[in-house]
Amino acid sequence: xxxxxxxxxxxxxxxxxxxxxxxxxxxxxxxxxxxxxxxxxxxxxxxxxxxxxxxxxxxxxxxxxxxxxxxxxxxxxxxxxxxxxxxxxxxxxxxxxxxxxxxxxxxxxxxxxxxxxxxxxxxxxxxxxxxxxxxxxxxxxxxxxxxxxxxxxxxxxxxxxxxxxxxxxxxxxxxxxxxxxxxxxxxxxxxxxxxxxxxxxxxxxxxxxxxxxxxxxxxxxxxxxxxxxxxxxxxxxxxxxxxxxxxxxxxxxxxxxxxxxxxxxxxxxxxxxxxxxxxxxxxxxxxxxxxxxxxxxxxxxxxxxxxxxxxxxxxxxxxxxxxxxxxxxxxxxxxxxxxxxxxxxxxxxxxxxxxxxxxxxxxxxxxxxxxxxxxxxxxxxxxxxxxxxxxxxxxxxxxxxxxxxxxxxxxxxxxxxxxxxxxxxxxxxxxxxxxxxxxxxxxxxxxxxxxxxxxxxxxxxxxxxxxxxxxxxxxxxxxxxxxxxxxxxxxxxxxxxxxxxxxxxxxxxxxxxxxxxxxxxxxxxxxxxxxxxxxxxxxxxxxxxxxxxxxxxxxxxxxxxxxxxxxxxxxxxxxxxxxxxxxxxx
Amino acid sequence: xxxxxxxxxxxxxxxxxxxxxxxxxxxxxxxxxxxxxxxxxxxxxxxxxxxxxxxxxxxxxxxxxxxxxxxxxxxxxxxxxxxxxxxxxxxxxxxxxxxxxxxxxxxxxxxxxxxxxxxxxxxxxxxxxxxxxxxxxxxxxxxxxxxxxxxxxxxxxxxxxxxxxxxxxxxxxxxxxxxxxxxxxxxxxxxxxxxxxxxxxxxxxxxxxxxxxxxxxxxxxxxxxxxxxxxxxxxxxxxxxxxxxxxxxxxxxxxxxxxxxxxxxxxxxxxxxxxxxxxxxxxx
Numbered sequence: 002x003x004x005x006x007x008x009x010x011x012x013x014x015x016x017x018x019x020x021x022x023x024x025x026x027x028x029x030x031x032x033x034x035x036x037x038x039x040x041x042x043x044x045x046x047x048x049x050x051x052x053x054x055x056x057x058x059x060x061x062x063x064x065x066x067x068x069x070x071x072x073x074x075x076x077x078x079x080x081x082x083x084x085x086x087x088x089x090x091x092x093x094x095x096x097x098x099x100x101x102x103x104x105x106x107x108x109x110x111x112x113x114x115x116x117x118x119x120x121x122x123x124x125x126x127x128x129x130x131x132x133x134x135x136x137x138x139x140x141x142x143x144x145x146x147x148x149x150x151x152x153x154x155x156x157x158x159x160x161x162x163x164x165x166x167x168x169x170x171x172x173x174x175x176x177x178x179x180x181x182x183x184x185x186x187x188x189x190x191x192x193x194x195x196x197x198x199x200x201x202x203x204x205x206x207x208x209x210x211x212x213x214x215x216x217x218x219x220x221x222x223x224x225x226x227x228x229x230x231x232x233x234x235x236x237x238x239x240x241x242x243x244x245x246x247x248x249x250x251x252x253x254x255x256x257x258x259x260x261x262x263x264x265x266x267x268x269x270x271x272x273x274x275x276x277x278x279x280x281x282x283x284x285x286x287x288x289x290x291x292x293x294x295x296x297x298x299x300x301x302x303x304x305x306x307x308x309x310x311x312x313x314x315x316x317x318x319x320x321x322x323x324x325x326x327x328x329x330x331x332x333x334x335x336x337x338x339x340x341x342x343x344x345x346x347x348x349x350x351x352x353x354x355x356x357x358x359x360x361x362x363x364x365x366x367x368x369x370x371x372x373x374x375x376x377x378x379x380x381x382x383x384x385x386x387x388x389x390x391x392x393x394x395x396x397x398x399x400x401x402x403x404x405x406x407x408x409x410x411x412x413x414x415x416x417x418x419x420x421x422x423x424x425x426x427x428x429x430x431x432x433x434x435x436x437x438x439x440x441x442x443x444x445x446x447x448x449x450x451x452x453x454x455x456x457x458x459x460x461x462x463x464x465x466x467x468x469x470x471x472x473x474x475x476x477x478x479x480x481x482x483x484x485x486x487x488x489x490x491x492x493x494x495x496x497x498x499x500x501x502x503x504x505x506x507x508x509x510x511x512x513x514x515x516x517x518x519x520x521x522x523x524x525x526x527x528x529x530x531x532x533x534x535x536x537x538x539x540x541x542x543x544x545x546x547x548x549x550x551x552x553x554x555x556x557x558x559x560x561x562x563x564x565x566x567x568x569x570x571x572x573x574x575x576x577x578x579x580x581x582x583x584x585x586x587x
Numbered sequence: 588x589x590x591x592x593x594x595x596x597x598x599x600x601x602x603x604x605x606x607x608x609x610x611x612x613x614x615x616x617x618x619x620x621x622x623x624x625x626x627x628x629x630x631x632x633x634x635x636x637x638x639x640x641x642x643x644x645x646x647x648x649x650x651x652x653x654x655x656x657x658x659x660x661x662x663x664x665x666x667x668x669x670x671x672x673x674x675x676x677x678x679x680x681x682x683x684x685x686x687x688x689x690x691x692x693x694x695x696x697x698x699x700x701x702x703x704x705x706x707x708x709x710x711x712x713x714x715x716x717x718x719x720x721x722x723x724x725x726x727x728x729x730x731x732x733x734x735x736x737x738x739x740x741x742x743x744x745x746x747x748x749x750x751x752x753x754x755x756x757x758x759x760x761x762x763x764x765x766x767x768x769x770x771x772x773x774x775x776x777x778x779x780x781x782x783x784x785x786x787x788x789x790x791x792x793x794x795x796x797x798x799x800x801x802x803x804x805x806x807x808x809x810x811x812x813x814x815x816x817x818x819x820x821x822x823x824x825x826x827x828x829x830x831x832x833x834x835x836x837x838x839x840x841x842x843x844x845x846x847x848x849x850x851x852x853x854x855x856x857x858x859x860x861x862x863x864x865x866x867x868x869x870x871x
Contacts, residue, residue, distance in 0.1 A: 208867060208870035209870055210870050218867070221861060221866070222863045226669070226853050226854070226858065227853065229665075246866065248846055251853075253845065257694070258691065259690060261661065262664075266661050266664050266665035268662060269634070269654075269661070269669070271669075272662075273670050273854050274669065274670075275669040276858065389867070405858045407858075435670060435673050436629070438629065440628040440650045442653060443653070444653045445655055446644075453600055453645045454645045454653075
């Protein structure tokens with residue numbers, strides 16, 4: 002029988018909620034559960050209200066859920082703020098020495114964790130550890146995973162710190178055993194929701210990763226050599242991750258003076274022959290737009306990660322959205338080929354990055370990985386075998402091979418080497434910087450085959466056609482986007498990117514929904530989309546923006562007008578509950 | 588003096604600059620420098636900005652990257668980091684390097700990246716037909732400033748010097764032998780080399796003519812001065828323009844700090860097998 006639990010930690014910024022949340026996520030995965038964790042935080046360093054929620058289950062989970070079973074309220078504000086997420090059987094853990102709870106849904110469970118931490122030989126900052134111990138008690142999890150995590154995290158700080166933290170966790174665990182009949186409080190059997198789990202899951206190690214980390218892993222394994230970036234939520238963690246691994250993997254990570262320096266140095270490094278990448282959010286991409294065109298015109302491979310957040314302009318830095326779809330497809334002046342990948346899961350973050358480097362290098366064009374705060378920063382558990390290897394169990398079924406072979410370089414320069422030679426595929430092989438006999442100009446101006454500037458009508462026309470032809474050649478290597486659910490369903494949803502997770506969770510409770518997930522939006526998968534929509538009884542476009550940008554793209558590319566749309570643009574991701582509600586009345 | 592053969596550096600397009608343009612002098616000095624350094628066209632890469640200076644992209648047969656306006660130095664830094672043993676020269680004008688892309692000049696000086704930037708400084712935007720540039724004097728009447736420039740000129744050389752790059756010099760387009768020597772020194776110096784080249788623009792700059800320059804230029808004698816001395820030289824009577832090596836530093840170049848580059852240039856490092864097994868372990 003499926004067992005699951007939804008636990009939310011809420012408090013002020015600076016109270017270690019993210020760290021505590023990650024530890025709790027790993028307590029569950031090391032206990033043999035799947036998790037999906039979602040966080041919300043304001044654009045502040047101290048104060049405000051942060052939260053981190055973990056949905057743990059005995060089967061794989063793909064998104065967060067609305068209704069919270071246990072709320073760990075580290076601040077008073079959280080109790081009020083999260084009332085809509087509580088039910089009568091929700092448990093609210095709080096420290097009665099900090100504040101009182103006068104009125105709330107659910108059942109308050111006072112735990113003086115600051116006091117308990119001190120009594121256990123620690124200090125009030127170990128309150129979070131006491132709370133985690135209490136959670137283990139309430140959910141009937143063994144303390145072994147939390148003890149091993151404490152050792153992993155605090156081991157470097159010495160045996161004393163490890164012991165004190167363990168004591169704090171034990172004290173929280175013991176408190177629950179002595180003071181709360183947890184079984185009846187939670188309204189479940191004495192076994193607790195998480196007692197029995199598959200032995201096989203315990204054996205297989207699971208990772209807990211975010212989208213940023215998977216993109217970083219994908220880039221490193223694809224042979225990334227130069228990364229230039231500028232801090233911007235929600236991609237800053239990618240910059241931090243790559244910077245921390247730069248020396249080990251012989252990658253140059255350059256935090257540049259600004260986004261324009263990032264994209265232009267990346268293009269320079271790429272033109273020399275190094276695999277290069279940059280990452281930013283909408284505002285930074287706006288600054289990089291001229292550079293994008295430079296990559297396109299000069300035919301220099303470039304991988305760009307764009308992590309969306311709500312705009313326009315500075316918008317809501319720490320929230321999520323899907324408002325940059327058309328921006329990515331059309332950005333920069335005039336026309337040139339590009340590929341826009343839109344991963345929907347952490348596994349796809351890895352595989353899309355591998356693909357991006359392949360396509361960018363082979364077709365000498367920009368490859369954009371378009372994702373968002375929700376996917377970049379949420380933690381999800383995944384198995385090693387599925388995510389990183391291309392085998393029978395692989396999550397990636399596109400047929401694009403993960404190899405670090407080099408593409409579209411010349412082996413030896415012949416006499417009269419032409420950098421922008423007109424070819425059938427549109428691809429003109431290029432040299433590495435310094436290659437003998439191949440000195441040529443990489444050019445942002447229109448050029449002839451010999452790379453020198455031209456303003457002549459026919460050479461211009463031929464180069465435009467050559468560049469666009471690359472896209473036609475690339476299309477032959479594209480895979481069909483996947484339909485999740487029954488081929489024929491009462492309600493058919495179509496969407497892209499991170500919407501996938503929430504839809505998958507919704508379909509668990511409603512078999513009458515199927516979903517076409519677009520993991521790339523350019524070149525546009527016309528045939529698959531047309532097929533799906535023409536065979537759908539009730540097609541609905543679901544996306545996180547106000548004007549239905551995917552629906553517009555579908556109309557443009559297939560001629561099909563989707564009338565029903567489920568749009569969300571309040572900075573939050575889709576919740577399975579709202580998809581189910583919409584489906585009920587559709 | 589024996590004439591050194593420099594035809595091998597020419598592309599098939601002859602220069603399109605106005606007759607008498609200072610760019611011819613810089614073009615000649617560059618090629619003389621290449622020849623003296625023993626470069627083949629495959630041994631050097633120039634990045635270009637947008638403007639008359641950067642039309643040179645089509646006249647040279649070396650490796651080149653004709654980049655965006657203001658971004659020549661940024662592109663050069665990227666190329667350099669990918670192949671730090673290769674000679675990279677960033678070409679641009681006062682408009683691109685001191686205006687549109689000034690943040691990259693500052694970054695280059697602060698980081699001390701091992702590239703040579705040559706600024707074709709004619710105190711105007713010429714290719715777009717004669718507007719003021721960052722180095723234009725206050726009060727200059729131009730197409731975009733008919734009532735006179737209100738800002739004071741940008742002090743590029745001083746800005747560079749106070750950030751301690753390896754080499755800062757000023758040359759003059761019509762003193763080609765002197766300029767050739769500066770270019771060779773710049774290329775040979777490890778770290779960021781900035782060479783500001785004063786040049787007449789016979790079409791749009793009617794004030795700063797060769798005659799005007801002749802009255803004001805003088806050659807520096809030492810191969811570099813201290814920071815204070817150099818700043819003093821640049822702050823003296825505006826009618827005294829010093830050319831030569833203004834500043835030298837032995838500060839380490841950016842790439843010399845990178846263990847990633849201790850064995851081989853980035854592009855010569857194989858990416859065939861990259862194992863991430865040990866990385867994955869930290870996420871368990």
